[in-house]
Amino acid sequence: MKAIQIVDLTGPDSALRLVDLPEPEPTHMLGGAEFDSGVVIDVHCAGVAFPELLQTRGEYQIKPPVPFVPGSEVAGVVRSAPPADGRASDLKAGDRVAAFCALGGFAEVAVAPPFLAFALPAELDFAQGAGLILNYHTAYFSLVTRGRLREGETVLVHGAAGGVGTAALQVAKGLGARTIAVVSSDAKQQVALEAGADHVVRSDGLWKDEAKELSGGGVEVVFDPVGGSLFTDSLRSLREGGRLIVVGFAGGSIPEVKVNRLLLANTEVIGAGWGGYAMGRPEVNLEIGAAINRLIEQGNVAPIVGERFPLERAADALRAIDERRATGKIVLDVRS
Numbered sequence: 001m002k003a004i005q006i007v008d009l010t011g012p013d014s015a016l017r018l019v020d021l022p023e024p025e026p027t028h029m030l031g032g033a034e035f036d037s038g039v040v041i042d043v044h045c046a047g048v049a050f051p052e053l054l055q056t057r058g059e060y061q062i063k064p065p066v067p068f069v070p071g072s073e074v075a076g077v078v079r080s081a082p083p084a085d086g087r088a089s090d091l092k093a094g095d096r097v098a099a100f101c102a103l104g105g106f107a108e109v110a111v112a113p114p115f116l117a118f119a120l121p122a123e124l125d126f127a128q129g130a131g132l133i134l135n136y137h138t139a140y141f142s143l144v145t146r147g148r149l150r151e152g153e154t155v156l157v158h159g160a161a162g163g164v165g166t167a168a169l170q171v172a173k174g175l176g177a178r179t180i181a182v183v184s185s186d187a188k189q190q191v192a193l194e195a196g197a198d199h200v201v202r203s204d205g206l207w208k209d210e211a212k213e214l215s216g217g218g219v220e221v222v223f224d225p226v227g228g229s230l231f232t233d234s235l236r237s238l239r240e241g242g243r244l245i246v247v248g249f250a251g252g253s254i255p256e257v258k259v260n261r262l263l264l265a266n267t268e269v270i271g272a273g274w275g276g277y278a279m280g281r282p283e284v285n286l287e288i289g290a291a292i293n294r295l296i297e298q299g300n301v302a303p304i305v306g307e308r309f310p311l312e313r314a315a316d317a318l319r320a321i322d323e324r325r326a327t328g329k330i331v332l333d334v335r336s
């Protein structure tokens with residue numbers, strides 16, 4: 001099969017090679033002792049995200065020995081699946097599927113653990129399916145499981161035109177919250193509006209004051225995949241009882257918090273690491289998958305696909321993320 005490998009850790013310009021490899025065995029490392037075979041997928045589209053970019057530099061927490069095939073999520077058609085046993089989705093050969101495979105997605109055939117492979121709803125195409133699991137499960141887990149979001153609350157979303165940001169806008173809205181998107185350009189403003197943002201403010205403007213005004217004194221929740229210099233003003237934009245959910249550090253630096261701010265304002269900072277939580281808990285993935293399916297059926301969730309590249313141009317896809325040009329989900333067309 002055709003696949004892209006990371007062959008060294010020199011960054012997206014030079015670390016990738018298009019190679020011919022044997023197809024993978026039907027086992028998956030995340031299946032552990034409980035799941036001895038995974039879901040084998042003929043990949044149509046592979047999602048591209050921050051982890052793959054970081055992996056070309058050896059900067060991501062998962063560091064397989066080189067060479068390896070990156071690619072954390074895919075959409076395609078099931079080639080084979082283990083029998084259903086109540087701990088995973090009921091899939092069979094020929095079903096359209098969206099799956100999180102952690103590694104191995106930049107290839108014509110990939111394997112996912114059964115509890116992270118879901119029937120792809122008819123409303124979504126393969127490109128949208130390749131942007132479904134990582135971003136939307138993260139958004140739901142962060143906002144609901146960790147952030148305790150309630151209907152009627154206002155959520156400020158940083159990096160709101162990005163993959164996980166657009167997902168957070170759609171999930172929050174679908175759950176009855178009001179959303180304020182923070183973005184850095186006109187093009188990203190358009191994407192945030194397309195994702196259903198109620199208001200959009202600019203990261204280079206007075207976004208904290210605007211957010212406080214728009215929310216009548218402060219937001220209940222900040223969803224933050226960016227971190228860095230935005231952090232202190234994010235805390236200041238919360239109302240009493242507000243929660244800042246730490247999702248990532250796309251801005252490049254990890255902020256520190258003076259905890260007296262939390263005491264004085266009666267606010268919280270909450271960590272939300274989806275992967276670490278969800279991997280050992282098949283039942284959590286099924287619950288979140290069912291909740292997201294309901295949001296898809298209601299018309300609230302439809303991943304926004306940005307630039308698309310053929311498999312052999314994976315380096316260009318990673319550069320779009322590296323250069324902060326990505327809007328929505330970047331996708332590789334594996335069978336174009």
Ligand SMILES: NC(=O)c1ccc[n+]([C@@H]2O[C@H](COP(=O)([O-])OP(=O)(O)OC[C@H]3O[C@@H](n4cnc5c(N)ncnc54)[C@H](OP(=O)(O)O)[C@@H]3O)[C@@H](O)[C@H]2O)c1
Nearest residue numbers: 138159162163164183184225247248249250251272273274
């Ligand atoms: N906690 C979890 O479980 C989890 C799961 C998935 C992803 N993440 C993390 O979430 C973060 C965002 O991922 P993503 O896939 O949404 O990325 P993305 O699509 O590239 O979006 C990231 C957004 O961050 C903003 N940003 C600010 N400073 C930036 C910089 N220096 N370089 C690049 N972007 C910058 C950009 O928006 P503006 O230009 O509008 O500011 C950009 O749209 C990553 O750190 C990722 O590792 C965490």
